[in-house]
Amino acid sequence: MGIEIEDKFDVPSEYTIPDLSGLADVVGPKSHQLVALYYDTPDLRLAARGVTLRRRRGGADAGWHLKLPKAKGVRQEITHPLTRSTKIVPPELAELVRAYARGAELEVVAELDTRRNVTLLHDGDTMLVEIADDRVKGTDRREGGNVVRWREVEAELLDDSRQALLAKVGKRLRKAGATPSGAASKLARLLEPTPPARARTVPGSAGEVVVGYLASQVSALLSQDPRVRRAEDDAVHQMRVACRRLRSAMKAFKTVVMDTEELQEELQWLGTVLGEARDLEVTRARFGKLLARVAPELILGPIQARLGSDLLEREQEAYVRIKEALSGDRYYALLNALDALVAGPKLGKAAAKPAQEQLSTIASANWRRVTKAYDTAQAIEDLERREIAMHDVRKAAKRARYTAEALTPALGKDMARLAKLAEDIQEVLGTHQDGVVAQETLAKEAESARQAGEDTFTYGLLVGIERNTAERAHADFPRVWAETVKAVGKLL
Template identity: 80%
Template sequence: MGIEIEDKFDVSPEYVVPDLSGLADVVGPKGYQLVALYFDTPDLRLAARGVTLRRRRGGSDAGWHLKLPKAKGVRQEITHPLTRSTKIVPAELAELVRAYTRGAELKVVAELETRRNVTVLRDGETGLVEIADDRVKGTVYGEDVRIVRWREVEAELLDGGDQALLAKVGKRLRKAGATPSEATSKLAKLLEPAPLPKAPTKPGTAGETVIDYLASQVAALLSQDPRVRRAEDDAVHQMRVASRRLRSALKAFKTVVTGTGSLQEELQWLGAVLGEARDLEVIRARFGRELAGLAPELVTGPIQVRLGTDLHKREEEAYERIKDALSGDRYYTLLNSLDALVAAPNLGKAAAKPAEERLSAIAAANWDRVTKAYDTAQAVEEPERREIAMHDVRKAAKRARYTAEALQPTLGKNMAKLAKLAEGIQEILGAHQDGVVAQETLAKEAESARQAGEDTFTYGLLIGIERNAAERAHDEFPGVWAKTVEAVRKVL
């Protein structure tokens, strides 16, 4: 797996790659003949989402390549060794695009034959930037075969280079007549997938703002699917956040997009599926940091195994359950429902109203939910029941935060401030809750250790650390709450 950082340029057939000496040592050009077969569903579901799946022979990186959508300027590429079959996609790669294909057949939709001349900028033996000058013949397969020819230049950052050098290369290429390409890939020049359907909404309306936000979160959820299947770092968390944001938005904007109750339930199910592994991941890392901070003589018994290896094993088992869920009909039905939500939602009367007028009121109403939840909690006399009620305050704060973040592009700085204030309430209540949960987990693990005849001294130390953290957050909360309420008054 790799991360691509590259710039693509369109050039004329007569274009001359400029002299790049002075930037670094220049090696090349060296010629290659490349042939790539591109796979997609008959209706081009991968291309529509910015996903590329190909089998390429020739050059220095022959094999199968899966390129995932670009995020923050880079594309993730997953590779697989070349197989004999030119018609069957390796099962490992087919699995990673199931959220996009949803059972549809993968077949060859295009072929690219490329005459490539490669120049490499080096520092001694270290590659810095690779410049590929490509003359391309593209063939599109379908009811009618179509052939297209063009020339392009790519400048790709290698492991030893930096973005400043890549920028200098791009400047010289442009000065020689190259123009930045609007196409994200060679395949994008060939194929013309139908645009993803999206509900027609009037500019400046609440409906437009909400549908745009929902579409962005559906895309975010889908982009994490292959990463979750590979158990990549933070992927489960990001996918869980996307599902939570979607569910929160459907609740908050129920007068704009109506009739989403069953979809909210399915998003809650997905969040719960993802939550088990994520919670284990977080608490295992938490205990690892705490143990690392103790003096060696205070760490007794096989506690590192119980709080490290054993929890990690449970985490891996939870990942398997996630993979099973992501391969089931219920999940694909949910994805289809999300696509339908963006393409043809049930829009309420509020959707046609001006965004600023209607959505500002919704943001204020969601903050009111936080204050009402707080007042309700404070009216509870019994401590344990009050703690449960304060958890509702945290959930309300999270929803207020997500709502404000969704509205920030439309309503501006005030929503950014409100989101930050709501996040502060969410975080301090979360710190208290996390400390309580950690104590409960440690108590259970300590009991298991005790029954196995192990020394439980260190469990007691960790429980003390967690109790102090929870109590500190509890004691600080009233002051944070008072300051937040005052700040929110100025924003709303």
């Protein structure tokens, strides 16, 4: 797996690669004949999202390649050795595009025959940039069999630390007559897939901002799907955050985009599925850091195994349940519903109003929900019930934060400031809550250890550390709250 950073250029048939000496040592050009088959659903669901899946013969990297979009000009590439069959996609790769295919069969949709001349820029043994001069014959393998010929040049960064060099290469290529390509990939140039539909909204309106934000979060959720299936670092967390942001936006902007209650419930279901593994991951990392702070002579019994490998085993079991959920019809139906929402939302009267006017009001209302939840909690005399009610303050602060973050691109730095202030409240309450939950988990693990005849001294030590952390956060909250309310008052 790697990250592909490249610039693509359209060039005329008579184009000459300029002299690149002086930028770095030059090797080449060297010629290759490449033959690639591209796989997609008949209606090009992968290509519509900027995903390419191919089987390529020839060149230095023959094999299967899956390219997933990460950012403009940047894609994640996952490779698999070449297989004999041209009809069957390797299951490991087919699994990673499930969120895009959604149950539809993958088949060959295009063939690209490319005569490639490769020039390499290097510094000693370190390869820096590859310039590929491609003469392409593209055949649409669907009904009709359209054939297109063109020439293009790609400059790909091979050393992440030399992005300035890539920019200099691009400048020379453009000066010689190359123009930035309008197509994201060769496949997109040949098949011209239709991007996911987006509702038409009034420019500068609340509807435009909200629908645009929802679309960005749907893309964020989809982009994490392959990473979750590969159990990549932080992927479950990021996918869960996308679910939460979508739910929060639907709640906050319900007068702009209406009738999303069923979608919110399904997003809550998906968040819950993801949450089990994420919570175990966080707990395991938390206890690992705690144990690292304890003197070795104070670590008694197999506590590291119980709080490490045992939790890891449970986390891995949770990942199995996640993959089952992500491969089921309920998940596909949710993704389809999200696409439908972005393409054709039911817009309320507020959607047509100017974004500044309408959305500032919504941001203020969401902050008032935080203060109302706080006042409600503080009015409860019973300390245990008050602590439970403070969890509602944390949830309200998280929603206010997500709402402000959603509005920051449209409304500017005041929303960014409000988001940070709400996050401060969320974090201090979260620190307290996490400490309380950690104590409960340690108590359960200690009881299991006691029943197994193990020494439980270290569990008690960790409980003391967690209690101290929670109490410090609890004691610090009044100061954070007072400072935050004062700062928000100046903004709204």
